[in-house]
Amino acid sequence: MLTINGLIFAVGTTVLALSPATVSSPVLATELPVLTVGLALMVTATAFLLRAGLAPLDGLTALMERVDSLRSGDRMETGGNGDLGHLVATFNAMLDRLEADRSSSTARVLAAQEAERQRIARELHDEIGQSLTVVLLQLKRVVDRVPAELTEEMRMVRENVRGCLDEVRGVARRLRPGVLEDLGLPSALAALVTEFENVEGLELSKNLENPPDLDPDTELVIYRIAQEGLTNVARHSRASRARLTLARGPGQIVLEVTDDGCGPPEKDGSGILGMRERALLIGAKLSITGRPCGGTRVRLAVPIDNARNPHPAGALTEPPELT
Known part of the structure; x- marks a missing residue:
C-alpha cells in the first residue's frame, strides 16, 4: 500500500x-x-x-x-x-x-473399525454359530424321540434355529468378506450383488471386469463403498432397478452403482460421509449425482497407481444406462 x-x-x-x-x-x-x-x-x-x-x-x-476436507485438491494459484x-x-x-x-486419522479409525468387524465376525462364526449348530443337532435327535403330536412343533423350532444360524452367518459374512480375501474383488462384488438380489422389488444387474492386481486396502475400500451404495439403494432409493459396474479406464479403475430411484439426498448422511472418507484414504474421487433419466449415480474413480502390477488400461466403456 x-x-x-x-x-x-x-x-x-x-x-x-x-x-x-x-x-x-x-x-x-x-x-x-x-x-x-x-x-x-x-x-x-x-x-x-x-x-x-x-x-x-x-x-x-x-x-x-467452499473448502471441504472430504474433497481434496482444491487449491488457489499463488501467482501473486x-x-x-x-x-x-x-x-x-x-x-x-x-x-x-485427516487422511492419517481416517486411516487409523478405519483400520480399527475393520479390526473390530473381524473380531465380531469371528465371535459370531466361532461361538454363536457353533452353539446354534450344536442346538440344531440336539433338536434333530429330540425330534426323533418326541411324541407324534409334538413332532411338527419341534420341527418348526428346528427350522427357526436354522434360520437364526443362517442370519448369523450372513451378518458375519457382511462384517468380514472372506470371499474378498480368498477369491478377489470381482467375486466378492458378485457375491454382494447376489446378497442384495433378495431385496423385494429390486432388479439388480452387474458388469464386472477383472481389475489389475490391487493393494488389499484399495480392494477393501472399493468393496465397502459398493456395499454402502447398494445398501442405500435397498433402504432409501425406492428404486425398481439398480446396476453395479466395475471397469478399467485410462489410468483408473471405475466403480459405479446406479439406480432408477428418487435421486441423491440433499444432505450427506453418515453412510455417504463414510464413503467419502474411505475414498479420500486411497486418493480416489467419489461423486454422487443424479441421472438425467432419474435416479442416482455413485461413481468411484481409483487411480491405477493403487495397483501392485498395473496392466495397460483399455478404453472405459460406459455401462448401459437404466431406462
Whole structure:
C-alpha cells in the first residue's frame, strides 16, 4: 500500500514539474479544473492499483467458503507476489497439512473399525454359530424321540434355529468378506450383488471386469463403498432397478452403482460421509449425482497407481444406462 501511494505521488509530482501548469497561492479559479483532473486521475489510479493488488483476497475468500476436507485438491494459484502471495501459499500449505492429518486419522479409525468387524465376525462364526449348530443337532435327535403330536412343533423350532444360524452367518459374512480375501474383488462384488438380489422389488444387474492386481486396502475400500451404495439403494432409493459396474479406464479403475430411484439426498448422511472418507484414504474421487433419466449415480474413480502390477488400461466403456 505504501509503495503504491508513493508511486502515484511521484508520478503526479513529475507531471506537475514538467508540464506548463502552475498553481498559485491562493489558487485561482482558472487553476481549479487542472487540480480537479489531477486529483481524479490519482484517485482512479489508486483504486485500480489497489483492486489489482488485493484481487487474490477475493479468490482466497471464495476458497475458504467452499473448502471441504472430504474433497481434496482444491487449491488457489499463488501467482501473486509480496505479502498476498505469501498468504496464499501459506493457506495452501495449511490445507495440505489438514488433509494429510485427516487422511492419517481416517486411516487409523478405519483400520480399527475393520479390526473390530473381524473380531465380531469371528465371535459370531466361532461361538454363536457353533452353539446354534450344536442346538440344531440336539433338536434333530429330540425330534426323533418326541411324541407324534409334538413332532411338527419341534420341527418348526428346528427350522427357526436354522434360520437364526443362517442370519448369523450372513451378518458375519457382511462384517468380514472372506470371499474378498480368498477369491478377489470381482467375486466378492458378485457375491454382494447376489446378497442384495433378495431385496423385494429390486432388479439388480452387474458388469464386472477383472481389475489389475490391487493393494488389499484399495480392494477393501472399493468393496465397502459398493456395499454402502447398494445398501442405500435397498433402504432409501425406492428404486425398481439398480446396476453395479466395475471397469478399467485410462489410468483408473471405475466403480459405479446406479439406480432408477428418487435421486441423491440433499444432505450427506453418515453412510455417504463414510464413503467419502474411505475414498479420500486411497486418493480416489467419489461423486454422487443424479441421472438425467432419474435416479442416482455413485461413481468411484481409483487411480491405477493403487495397483501392485498395473496392466495397460483399455478404453472405459460406459455401462448401459437404466431406462
